[in-house]
Amino acid sequence: MKHDANGSGRLTISAVERETGLPKDTLRVWERRYGFPQPARDEAGERLYTQEDVNRLRLIRRLIDHGWRPGKLLAASEADLQRIIEAERVASTSVAPDGGVPTDEVLAAIRRHDVPALRDLFQRTLLERGLQALVSDLVAPLNVVIGEAWIRGELGVPEEHFYTEQVQSFLRGTLAGYTRPAAPPRILLTTLPEEEHGLGLLMVEVMLASEGAQCCSLGPRMPLTDIRTSALTSAADIVALSFSAAYPLRLALAGVRTLRDSLPDTVDIWVGGAGAHERLAGIPGVSVIGAIRSVPDALAEWRAARFPDSSIVALN
Amino acid sequence: MKHDANGSGRLTISAVERETGLPKDTLRVWERRYGFPQPARDEAGERLYTQEDVNRLRLIRRLIDHGWRPGKLLAASEADLQRIIEAERVASTSVAPDGGVPTDEVLAAIRRHDVPALRDLFQRTLLERGLQALVSDLVAPLNVVIGEAWIRGELGVPEEHFYTEQVQSFLRGTLAGYTRPAAPPRILLTTLPEEEHGLGLLMVEVMLASEGAQCCSLGPRMPLTDIRTSALTSAADIVALSFSAAYPLRLALAGVRTLRDSLPDTVDIWVGGAGAHERLAGIPGVSVIGAIRSVPDALAEWRAARFPDSSIVALN
């Protein structure tokens, strides 16, 4: 059992895996193929990375997530990397149209870790425009803006976590204080095991709950077999899954197909999020929710189909 | 790039790592040494584990976390394991005196995925006994009970997720609606990257916030260097870390030591949770919070030391 922390401030390979999210195997194969990083070794021949290595690896990882190829990045000099970052900055700022969202104000608050400022913004938006608008017109665009700021290096990991945490707290809090007469459908919300982002799920839950649906969220990272049993025991009408953009389409297709086959036809499957590709809609019994704002429509449609004459539909 | 999901329902080694939390290296060395698990192989010679394997590995992991030795467990027959579980049951039921916690009622509600029942219970407890008692006298014991029930096979993964999700929602909701005049200290809450359980963190946040401290939670899984920068930019007085029982002491020691070294002496470090071993208290400038109920005392102590004559202390 080797230890991680080491008086000299050097990091072992597992510490680097932890800090960067890059698997050990990948770190070793990069070293073998591209000569970077090239860590020192301790007496036992084990790798010792510098903090410098870690910083650069994080940057490289960010750029890979944004479509750059590892080979390029690992062969790149420091100057090359700076040029690439500059290119990214230009590309993203020209694309993002912030429709009425106080982008700079929010980014500043996040950088300051300013809890009250964020909560005020959410609270104000909630009171002025309502819960659904808060989610679809403020939180959803903010997510995009923040993702982009992160790529440009203007926000770090903790800032992103901080933001996510604040949004989740606020939405959950609002949800908790908000009860309506329960109406069909019963909806089970979760993500597949590789998907650990729970914010999208919560946003959907808010949209659904504010229409009176009975939501039961299992949180993220649920194994397929467990989703199945859970849907059956909770007598769910709909299973809602959320996919982030980073989720590989192939895995999503495979997972949703398997789930579809293992659930009765009476249970619908809804998929949403940036990673919910159109092709998922090709599977019978699976609906793709294109944008968060269209959740209420999808719900109304479901109700109209199942309870054509009921007042349930009129509820909304 | 091998894929995880596989039509036949078999799992690759990385899928098993994900499902059980056991590193690939460990899975391979167990196979080599103890002959379990002994997965089939695909055409390429890669391991394919069964769902059965995963279930047993999960159980074994739980028992290791409870102090059993891997060698025993991996050599054990199915009957041996049952006997060990039985021993655990006896030990746990005799130790855990459920002081007024409606254990059976809660377990039944969880099995039914009964959202209203759980919320009612929390709401009732909140109104009758207050927020801090809700956390320390209901949620904390329930966590133990549910962990034990899981070991005995009476609850599955989705049930545990469901419970966690409901508790988190309720606590966050209550917290969101609860504002007090902000007082020192400023506290940064998070967990180290290997620790993904955020419930303990939230419980601490509730205890602290209800004493008027300024909490800033980053959620779980924060890299060490980011904790450092974040603590500095948010001018935190205290960094609070949570460790579950499964967290290896060695890693906790190493992580906390590194963090301690990288933060100024004016910033205290508090560690709590079932994995917060006494030995962590040996590091100067690190306090171990033994039980969730002692959080308010620790806070009062901090205030008394920093603001001996201030009314801040009297606030509580």
Add this chain to the structure above:
DNA sequence: CCCCCAATTTTGTCCTGGACAAAACCCTCT
């Protein structure tokens, strides 16, 4: 011109089997 399909390169993950240090355990001696 664009779209689709096949060949090629890139890239991440898996494999084996050996090694070793830290942790846990066990035994003895005070």
Add this chain to the structure above:
DNA sequence: AGAGGGTTTTGTCCAGGACAAAATTGGGGG
């Protein structure tokens, strides 16, 4: 009973080879 020292257990690391999936490139054909 507690401290100290030896032994066993256990998790993590290494090298370097292999290979399949993804991404890219290079044609044709509509």
